[in-house]
Each structure stands twice: as C-alpha cells, then as structure tokens.
Amino acid sequence: MHKLRATLILICVIAALTLCLHADDSRSARSVFYSFFTDEKVIALTFDDGPHKYRTNEILDILSENDVKATFFVVGVMAEEYPDVIRRTLAEGHEIGNHTYNHSKMKKLSAEKLKYELERTEEVLFEICEYRPKLFRPPEGWCSDSIASAAGELDYDVILWNIDTLDWAHNEVGKICECVSTGIRPGSIILFHDYVSGDSSTVDALKLLIPELKADGYRFVTVSELINMHRGMT
Numbered sequence: 001m002h003k004l005r006a007t008l009i010l011i012c013v014i015a016a017l018t019l020c021l022h023a024d025d026s027r028s029a030r031s032v033f034y035s036f037f038t039d040e041k042v043i044a045l046t047f048d049d050g051p052h053k054y055r056t057n058e059i060l061d062i063l064s065e066n067d068v069k070a071t072f073f074v075v076g077v078m079a080e081e082y083p084d085v086i087r088r089t090l091a092e093g094h095e096i097g098n099h100t101y102n103h104s105k106m107k108k109l110s111a112e113k114l115k116y117e118l119e120r121t122e123e124v125l126f127e128i129c130e131y132r133p134k135l136f137r138p139p140e141g142w143c144s145d146s147i148a149s150a151a152g153e154l155d156y157d158v159i160l161w162n163i164d165t166l167d168w169a170h171n172e173v174g175k176i177c178e179c180v181s182t183g184i185r186p187g188s189i190i191l192f193h194d195y196v197s198g199d200s201s202t203v204d205a206l207k208l209l210i211p212e213l214k215a216d217g218y219r220f221v222t223v224s225e226l227i228n229m230h231r232g233m234t
Ligand SMILES: [Zn+2]
Pocket: 048, 049, 099, 103, 139, 140
C-alpha cells in the first residue's frame, strides 16, 4: 500500500515537473503566460498602449519591411480614435489583444469593472473590423487571482512577459537592446510600447534588434501562435 502511494506521488511530481518545463503559466482560471519553454527559436514581440497614428504606423512599417508578425495590446479609447491603424494592423497579419478600454489600474478594479473594460474594447474592435480578441494584458502587468479569473470567465488568456525593454521609462536605444539581449531565449515574450507619452526610442531600437535577432536564428510569431505551439495545436 505504501509502495502504491509512493508510486502515485512520484507520478504526480513527474507530471507537475513536466508541465513546468513547458510553460510558466497556470495561476488560475484560464492561463496566465509570462513566456514559454521551447527548443524552437521562436519569440513574440508585443506592443502596448496604442494604437497611435504615428508610432504604431512606424512600427508597422518596420515589421513589414522585415516580414515580422507581432501582437498589439490595444486600449479601447485609442482604437476608437485611430480605427484605420487597427484595420492596417490586422490587414498585415498581426494579432490584436485587449488592454482594457481606459487603461485602468488593475489594483483596485473590481471583477465587474474589469469585465466592463474588456467588453467595451471588444465592442469597439468588433465595430471597426468584426474582430474578437482572445488575449488580455492587464495594464502595468498587474494580475491578481481575481483579475485572472474575471478575464478567464470571458475566455481570455492573460499575457504578461519575461522581457521588459523599459521603453515606457524612456530607455535609450542601447539600453533597450541590452534588456533584450540579456533576457532573450526561445519562447520569450518581449514587452514594448507603441505609445509612450513623450520621447520613445522603441522604433530606433527595433531597427537594430530585428535584424540582429534574425541573424541569431530567431523567428517572430504572434502570441497566439506561441500558445498554439504550447498546446500542440500546430
Ligand atoms: Zn499599458
């Protein structure tokens, strides 16, 4: 009997370790992903807080020139203001995620208010292009269990990151590149911003980083592509 129990415990431990080897998700509800663990050299560039008529378009130009796909976590009020940028983003094969309607701080937000924020942005996106996002990134990366559960109830996976370029803090090009080069590994999710109040070095950093990462053998995919690879759907 003891032997059977010990065997069962061992099987559980092995199963838990196997899951850990493939993704650092699983907080509650659906899934909360920071990154993925894979042997394939795939990474996801993500951009928050847009769309913005100048910067998002500049970033889309660079991505297009390099044939790179990315994921944009948009704010509902910005999408209302710049619907053409949303249409361009989707037309060029990128993914769009939900970053709330008002970029509300998550810390004090009730589950009900969060659902309103998510659904309002869904309505905006649907009106612009009949698009329904599947990914949610909480502003400032704040994700409590109740936030994850509320998002999960609306069928969202919560997407955080393992590399913060600190472009939001006006990091210079060299510093942004350093953040990426020190943290990069297969399965990484990299946080950039396509809208920052004031100066931003994001565009200039991308011009250097994308060719360097490509030369290093990395392939750029959307976050949903990473999730599908993780779930064995591709
Ligand atoms: Zn944000």
